[in-house]
Amino acid sequence: MRAPPPRRSSSHEPGAPMSKKILLLSVSAGAGHVRAAEALRRYAEEHDGVTALHLDVMDYVPASFRKIYADFYIQLVNKHPQLWGWLYQASSEARPNSPLQKLRRAMERLNTRALHRAIEEFGPDAIICTHFLPAEMLMHEIRRNRLDTPVWVQVTDFDLHRMWVIPHMTGYFAANDEIAFRMQASGIPEASIHATGIPIMPAFAAPPEREACAAELGVDPQRPAFLLMGGGAGVGKLEQVAERLLELPGNFQLIVLAGKNAAALATLQSLAERHAGRLFPQGFTDKVERLMACADLVITKPGGLTTSECLAMGRPMIVNAPIPGQEERNADFLLEQGAAMKAIDEIALAYRIRQLVATPERLQSMAQRARALGRPHAAREVLGIVLSQLSR
Numbered sequence: 001m002r003a004p005p006p007r008r009s010s011s012h013e014p015g016a017p018m019s020k021k022i023l024l025l026s027v028s029a030g031a032g033h034v035r036a037a038e039a040l041r042r043y044a045e046e047h048d049g050v051t052a053l054h055l056d057v058m059d060y061v062p063a064s065f066r067k068i069y070a071d072f073y074i075q076l077v078n079k080h081p082q083l084w085g086w087l088y089q090a091s092s093e094a095r096p097n098s099p100l101q102k103l104r105r106a107m108e109r110l111n112t113r114a115l116h117r118a119i120e121e122f123g124p125d126a127i128i129c130t131h132f133l134p135a136e137m138l139m140h141e142i143r144r145n146r147l148d149t150p151v152w153v154q155v156t157d158f159d160l161h162r163m164w165v166i167p168h169m170t171g172y173f174a175a176n177d178e179i180a181f182r183m184q185a186s187g188i189p190e191a192s193i194h195a196t197g198i199p200i201m202p203a204f205a206a207p208p209e210r211e212a213c214a215a216e217l218g219v220d221p222q223r224p225a226f227l228l229m230g231g232g233a234g235v236g237k238l239e240q241v242a243e244r245l246l247e248l249p250g251n252f253q254l255i256v257l258a259g260k261n262a263a264a265l266a267t268l269q270s271l272a273e274r275h276a277g278r279l280f281p282q283g284f285t286d287k288v289e290r291l292m293a294c295a296d297l298v299i300t301k302p303g304g305l306t307t308s309e310c311l312a313m314g315r316p317m318i319v320n321a322p323i324p325g326q327e328e329r330n331a332d333f334l335l336e337q338g339a340a341m342k343a344i345d346e347i348a349l350a351y352r353i354r355q356l357v358a359t360p361e362r363l364q365s366m367a368q369r370a371r372a373l374g375r376p377h378a379a380r381e382v383l384g385i386v387l388s389q390l391s392r
Helices: 030-043 061-078 081-093 099-110 113-122 132-145 177-185 210-217 238-246 263-273 286-292 304-312 326-336 344-357 360-373 378-392
Strands: 019-026 050-056 126-129 150-153 171-174 193-195 225-228 255-261 279-283 295-298 318-320 340-343
Touching: 019 030, 019 113, 019 132, 019 378, 030 050, 030 150, 030 304, 050 113, 099 279, 113 132, 126 132, 126 255, 126 378, 150 304, 150 378, 171 279, 171 378, 177 193, 193 378, 210 286, 225 238, 225 286, 238 255, 238 263, 238 344, 255 263, 255 286, 263 279, 286 304, 295 304, 295 360, 304 326, 304 360, 318 326, 326 340, 340 344, 340 360
Parallel strands: 019 050, 019 126, 126 150, 150 171, 171 193, 225 255, 225 295, 255 279, 295 318, 318 340
Antiparallel strands: none
8 A cells, every 4th residue: 555645834934824735626527617616726815825726637637538528528518418418317326336337437547647646746735626526536545545635525516416425525515505405415424514605706706886897898887788698509699699689679788798709799799780789799708797797687508607606796697598417407496596587498588588678676586586695705615614624
């Protein structure tokens, strides 16, 4: 049995706080896991003596494994969502000790040796995983007494898939009390569960003023504005959706985030010339919170991070065509709590917008529910718990 890797400690002045190294491990199978880890890294910068490093596990595996694990997942959810939904449910119900699950974990361990070396080189005092893959890998190291570093797991959806239930972890962070309850029902000790919310960037915890952001975009802050995000997957092309919505009655404004889709952005800009003062196309931005600050409603896919950002800013949602699996569960949570509506297609989206334009009091009620559910300081709370455990 190999001895545990040496733990690094930094020299410090007598009486000064001990410096700590926090390692954040994500997987770029979808953007949410990476964004959660980045949020934790940003909040770690607030702490004197804390050094945080964020590693994407996919940067430390062979290209063949990355193609199967991350690229295949993205293609599957985009092109065959129903198949993904079946796999999501089947894998959640599979026994952890089944032959297929054992084979999957063995393949993962064989392809993550470079990551082990990177972890040893950094010498972290604590590790936070925003995806189950690195947590599973480290579980085997802990079992074999080859790792004595505390490992924490941050769930990034309003659901608990079985793969997130990993033994030998120091603690678990849940999106809400229901997920914490599910963790306990799955055999995780209650004392190690913390219902903190999902980590999001500091900008969403201290949102900018609507008037200032509206002035930047040319939006009228006194009129209703709706933000359409994420390429319109599931409800048609962005430009088609925008044109249909602008045909509806009501003096509302529409902000459309085209991201890196240059063709859609160009078409939207042409469309905006015919709808002056109503349509505001936007390309890629890392300041989404400034667009949300201008909007009374966000139309989006219900990913765990995006929905958490909306809730933190008190923005109700229309969730469009959630993929089966985690996005459906996220949507169910938002609908049950009264913070969102659901649109299964372009027609349903137009109908929902017409409803909300006609009944602004309903939109206000949804906004109040969203604000009540928001956990804008989740990342700070997570880090506080991890650091307090290290100081014991």
